[in-house]
Amino acid sequence: MSHMLRDCWRTWRKAPVVTLVTIASLTLGIGTANAFFAIVDQLLFRTLRIDRPHELYQLSDDDAIARRRPRGYTYRAWEALRDQAAVFEVAFARKTTEVDLATTGESDPASAVWVSGDAFRALGVSAFRGRVLAPSDDVIGGGPHGPAAVVSHRFWKRRFGGSDDAVGRSLTVGGVPFTVVGVASESFEGFEVGRPFDLVLPMATEPLVSGASSFVTTRAGGAMLDVFVRLRPGLEVAAATDALRRAQSTIRQETMPNYRQARDREAYLRAPFALMPAPQGGSLPARYYSRPLTLVLGLALLVLVAVCGNVAAVLLAQGEGRRYEFAVRLALGTSRRQLAAQVVADGLLLAATGAGCGLVLAWWLAPVLLARLSGMGVPIDVGTPLDWRGVWAAVVAALFTGLLCSVAPLLAAKDVDAAAALANRTPGRAHTARLGRLVSAQLAFSTMIVASAALLWASHRGLVQDGTGVHAPDTIAVEMHLDRVDDDVAVRGMEQLRARVSALPGVERAALTQTVPLQGFYMTTIVSSEQSDAIPERDRVVQFQWTSPGYLAAMGTVLLAGRDFADSDSFGRPAVAIVNTALIDKVFAGDRSLPKRLVRPTDDGGAEELSIIGIAENVQFKMLGEEAVPALYVAASQQPHRLDRLRSAVLVVRPQPGSAIGPTLAALLAREQVPFAFTTRPFSYFVDRNTAQTRLLAECAGAFAMVAVVMAATGMFGAAVHWTTRRRRELGVRLAVGAVPGDIVTLVLRQATWRAVCGVVPGLIGAWWILRAASSWVMGAHLELQPLVVSGLGLIGILLLATAWPATRAGRMAPADVLRAE
Structure with missing residues (x-):
């Protein structure tokens, strides 16, 4: 050795x-x-850093597992499932949300995990200071000493400076004081792998923060809670699943969520319970980025x-x-x-x-x-x-x-x-041929990486630039959190704030809306018309939001026909609406003549007749890269806001071209004593959040592409040096019999071009095939021929540049010195 x-x-x-x-x-x-x-x-x-992570299971059903996402449950369903003592050794429910720790003004967001009382016992996690939450804390209104909270070790360091007296202090969550009863151990990083948390709060106290819109109330609909269990000792997963399925009919019938569509209700009743291994805690980052x-x-x-x-x-x-x-x-x-x-x-x-x-x-x-x-x-x-x-x-x-x-x-x-x-x-031809094939193979792999990066970047750029339907990248969204104030106070505060912001220098438009595209919050309604009798109900479900005049212009959304809302469209006047082209295509078979009439159900069981006064271009509300869904905009002034509906709103501010209104807007918001908390974000924030998958792929592929280009260039350079060295005598004879240096350079470059084409073309085909097979894996990824061709031609150009120095050096050889050496 x-x-x-x-x-x-x-x-x-x-x-x-x-x-x-x-x-x-x-x-x-x-x-x-x-x-x-x-x-x-x-x-x-x-896996989670907890006791026996591989014995943790998440409750789901076969349909949800087939769609690669766990099933969420209502609070009522969790209460029914919690009573399955014959199956579970311990069970707990969890929901992660963002809460506001500020009392007014600019919001102070924190990541909160609402858990049932047995969560810490189920995970086997202890406290670093104080104690963890117990079942006695998970009661309506809070435990014996009021609402309790456990903070993460990192939040304890950041918020309380690692002070020993943090336990027992009060922390305002959504305007409600919670008493800090403990600090989680430093080794406990969270309930999901890769997802940090700041606070752990008892689930039953969530109505104190959210009011009538709480997911804990009996009126709450939708699947919101993740349920995790540990099985009783000695009970196999198959036996536990059979026991759950025997009790399924009763549980599902008694806990039916408020689904509007019959197919959702049928799916909820039909899908059999299933237990998914959850050593990562049902990690959202792992699922999102897998x-x-x-x-x-x-x-x-x-x-x-x-x-x-x-x-x-x-x-x-x-x-x-x-x-x-x-x-x-x-x-x-x-x-x-x-x-x-x-x-x-x-x-x-x-x-x-x-x-x-x-x-x-x-x-x-x-x-x-x-x-x-x-x-x-x-x-x-x-x-x-x-x-x-x-x-x-x-x-x-x-x-x-x-x-x-x-x-x-x-x-x-x-x-x-x-x-x-x-x-x-002098080496034989076999040696040189082997080197040529090796270089071509290496170029093929490098080309696959470079072409993949080009295609992924093109997909990401297309989503960001063309996928939203919003053509105002500098627009700012001021999210207003209204759940702590009375409805009439909130409406007056919003209108006053919009008027003051509109008067700021550099502001082109300011408008109010219920939500903005890609924010993650949206409402739906069912519409009908004289032409829609033959259309199934599921195809008449549309996105629904109220807006003030100027919203479409503030977002840069093009109004294709008709007019925008006006101040005259007030309460008591005939109800008006603006729709997008997807709704026109689906409900009215593409007929864009105006006016048209729609009917939508109201919350009190009645119906509201709407006159369509405008048609806007399609905007992606939920996720980029998907087919645009029908959307219905109604006038804000014609909507009677109720407290359980007006939890939040958005002030959309569009600056004039070249104006930087961020500091001025921040100063105004700090100066105005608005009665609600707010969060200011550029609209690009929502786009970046929605395109995270494609940007991750594009940036990673871009980094790999730079490495691949360096490898391809050095490989071609080394091969060119080898070729010119091996053919040194031949090139010297050519120069001696009258060839000019340019002929030698052309000869070397021609051979390099052939070798580059032999490697690049298969690489382009391989990249196209790989991404075509994997495009369905990533939201919005699609294939375009132009970036593929450009990346291939660009790589060939780089390879020829890498060959230029050996080719030029070969053209400058002295024939006499070469022949004398031979």
């Missing part, structure tokens, strides 16, 4: 440039791939393969210089097996060195990537990005690359003819 290490060191010293290039390539490839693997590992493979991160992991493997091809090409080219060395060793009695062992040792030692340097790069790069990922749609918080699994991944990558990198030199060593090599050091 020691003599192998000495030979490896001598080989490194003999060709230091080749050694440095090889180690740098391995460092870049293994380090980048390992950093991304660390993120994938932390989100997709890590498929994009799987694609990222696939791209990381492609990067490793491209790096292996690059290093193998370098080592194979270097093998020409070692060919004479191999022949001498064979002539002196070294067996081919010993020679192969030395070549493998060279490759593994190079790979180990590259893996060590790559671990250092990954240790620096992984936190940077994690910080970037944390701002994408779903808040993410994981522990140290690199742990022992990351180290093992680097070791496996080193063995993988080392063995693959040794294949080409092994083939070269196997084909060495000692007598021929001692007589003539």
